[in-house]
Amino acid sequence: MNKRTAITSQTKQNLIDAFWSLYCAMRIEKITIKDITNKAGYNRGTFYEYFKDVYDVLEHIENSLIPSLDELPPITIGSDMCGMPTNTFLELYEKNSKYYAVLLGDGGDPAFASKLKNAIKPIIIQEFANKPTVNQKELDYVIEYTLSAMIGMMSYWYRQTDKLPSDQLHELIRKLTEQGVTRQLPAL
């Protein structure tokens, strides 16, 4: 790599890293550009060479964390259950957990959850594309239901200090998906 481009991308990354360490510690609205450049060791003006404002940095990070279609492996029978790529999702979450746990958590960005859902949705829909029996509109709701549940559960898992073992979590998710919530509860 060219020395100049090396400097550029290094600077950009330094700013991103500084932003992220601040973002993990405080609400985004309290982060000033001065905070970021002080931490990264640059002049405040330099920030504007790379980003529009503080939120632009966040967006850049988010976009780099949305998997592209070809990154997400096609759902193979057996690897996932009945067209719902729960395992694929869990692996994706675990791979990026450092960022996902924050972005999908309480101090995170609700728009990121949407971006993520919208990236995964087409893959699921494609699975059912040639099944004339499926009601497209209802399918949308079922997908929304599942993805929301998974995201909520994973975020909860990462928030716990005393975590359920990973395989137990996977097993629970499988049962909830296949059998529903009611059957996982004792009769009243």
Added chain:
Amino acid sequence: MNKRTAITSQTKQNLIDAFWSLYCAMRIEKITIKDITNKAGYNRGTFYEYFKDVYDVLEHIENSLIPSLDELPPITIGSDMCGMPTNTFLELYEKNSKYYAVLLGDGGDPAFASKLKNAIKPIIIQEFANKPTVNQKELDYVIEYTLSAMIGMMSYWYRQTDKLPSDQLHELIRKLTEQGVTRQLPAL
């Protein structure tokens, strides 16, 4: 009510309303105190008599939308399914939809979803308090799963212009809760 308190609470409400109409139209970080007081017709300084900053207004609104324990009716057998107050939740959402749809949507506040879940959670847990068979830790995850799914689905519903009829939505949620996701999908 005495005249002074009337004025006070009217002013506070005017500021809240002005904030809300701005919040519906733009991201909170772009809302300035000047915007709010201009819209409400007060001096900028007056704002600080009532709120600490812009985020304080949001928090005030959020807190007024979290149901207290006695507002949420105890779960009666038959009104809800097997201890999961899905109907209670749907009614709550529909009653406050004007605010919930925004706060739980893309431009909303992820912390609000948490507050809401945490308000409902104890009620569910109480249902199962005397059942020694239930695994408390797993129950937490099941609750998180259900509430996340419900919130996600309702937000999606309100986002759609071409909505599924309400009774069909309720029926779908019932089926998903009782039978799981898999059974709602055609075999691949």
Added chain:
DNA sequence: TTGAATCATACAACAGAATGTTGGATGATT
């Protein structure tokens, strides 16, 4: 290969805007 021209990076300094606070005028309450 050299060195002159060009370009990009980072910075200092500026104007404009938003913030949060203080002290005072007006009008309601006691």
Added chain:
DNA sequence: AATCATCCAACATTCTGTTGTATGATTCAA
């Protein structure tokens, strides 16, 4: 009449976004 609360004008401070410039890297013709 005395007190108190509401609202406002004005101020110092901080943050923002932009512009002009110094420094150093790259390019290309001789």
